[in-house]
Amino acid sequence: MQKSSRLAIYALMELAANPDRQISASEIGEKYRVSSHHLAKVFISLGRAGLVQSIRGVGGGYSFTGNAKRLTLLDIISLFEDTSSACKLNDPSKATDEEWVMFDISKEINDMALATYGSITIATLLKQVDRRGRIRAAKSDGTPALT
Amino acid sequence: MSETPDDMEVAVAVKIGRAGFEYLDRVVDLDSQITGQPKPEYWKDVFERYASRHVEERFFLVAEAPDSKDGDILGLIVGEVRGFEFGSKPCGWIFAVSVHPDSRQRGIGEALFTAICDEFRQIGIVKVRTMVQREDPLHMSFFRSEGMVAGPYIQFEMSLED
Numbered sequence: 516m517q518k519s520s521r522l523a524i525y526a527l528m529e530l531a532a533n534p535d536r537q538i539s540a541s542e543i544g545e546k547y548r549v550s551s552h553h554l555a556k557v558f559i560s561l562g563r564a565g566l567v568q569s570i571r572g573v574g575g576g577y578s579f580t581g582n583a584k585r586l587t588l589l590d591i592i593s594l595f596e597d598t599s600s601a602c603k604l605n606d607p608s609k610a611t612d613e614e615w616v617m618f619d620i621s622k623e624i625n626d627m628a629l630a631t632y633g634s635i636t637i638a639t640l641l642k643q644v645d646r647r648g649r650i651r652a653a654k655s656d657g658t659p660a661l662t
Numbered sequence: 663m664s665e666t667p668d669d670m671e672v673a674v675a676v677k678i679g680r681a682g683f684e685y686l687d688r689v690v691d692l693d694s695q696i697t698g699q700p701k702p703e704y705w706k707d708v709f710e711r712y713a714s715r716h717v718e719e720r721f722f723l724v725a726e727a728p729d730s731k732d733g734d735i736l737g738l739i740v741g742e743v744r745g746f747e748f749g750s751k752p753c754g755w756i757f758a759v760s761v762h763p764d765s766r767q768r769g770i771g772e773a774l775f776t777a778i779c780d781e782f783r784q785i786g787i788v789k790v791r792t793m794v795q796r797e798d799p800l801h802m803s804f805f806r807s808e809g810m811v812a813g814p815y816i817q818f819e820m821s822l823e824d
Contacts, residue, residue, distance in 0.1 A: 630797075630802065631812070634802035636803060
């Protein structure tokens with residue numbers, strides 16, 4: 516996964532987890548230790564895709580306008596990279612048996628990755644973050660994590 | 663990706679319990695509404711194996727509306743304890759889960775999943791597994807949303823026709 520895709524996922528998780536407020540690129544950049552300049556470019560793509568809207572001025576920032584229960588990691592990654600590029604033959608008509616065998620293996624791995632990314636929504640990611648936080652908190656104070 | 667009324671989750675109260683043979687016709691009806699293919703013999707066999715034998719470690723659960731008497735069921739889940747296959751310790755296996763299309767996005771699948779996990783926990787099982795087709799985003803997304811992640815096994819297959 517490319518850096519822009521990863522940043523977009525982090526940014527959308529932040530916004531979806533805080534639907535009642537605007538969050539600035541610099542606030543997200545600080546949390547994930549990345550430049551707000553890079554994040555600003557990511558937000559342009561997310562805005563064009565209709566996933567965020569920005570409000571300028573004091574107290575402004577970005578808010579999530581997508582559907583967290585429908586938006587998958589694959590939807591987001593596809594905005595920034597060609598998800599089929601991991602398994603392409605340069606010239607299939609001239610490919611050798613060796614190249615076809617390696618193509619099949621790459622495709623097997625890529626298909627699994629795409630199915631995984633396509634099945635995980637932003638809402639599911641937020642549930643996992645919450646679950647992980649509860650387990651971590653329980654470990655620190657000795658109470659049961661999950662009920 | 664914009665929100666539609668279908669996406670507005672409204673959790674509904676459901677009554678979840680074990681399915682006896684009196685539910686056979688309603689399960690066949692639910693399944694045929696979902697798959698478009700009535701399979702009475704298949705479900706009769708499932709009921710015989712999972713609703714009447716070794717029920718201490720086999721669970722066939724159905725969800726009904728709280729005021730339902732002999733009405734339609736809203737969903738079902740079937741699972742059992744399996745052990746020692748492929749070197750596995752005994753674990754819970756879920757091999758069927760269905761919710762009527764008109765009742766989805768209302769927490770019924772989650773209630774069924776939670777109920778069968780509770781059944782497994784009560785008999786000392788600490789791991790639950792299932793298998794889903796990669797091209798089945800509905801079930802892939804459902805199990806993911808319930809917290810399931812890829813397990814330690816990889817399924818292999820080979821064509822015998824080439």
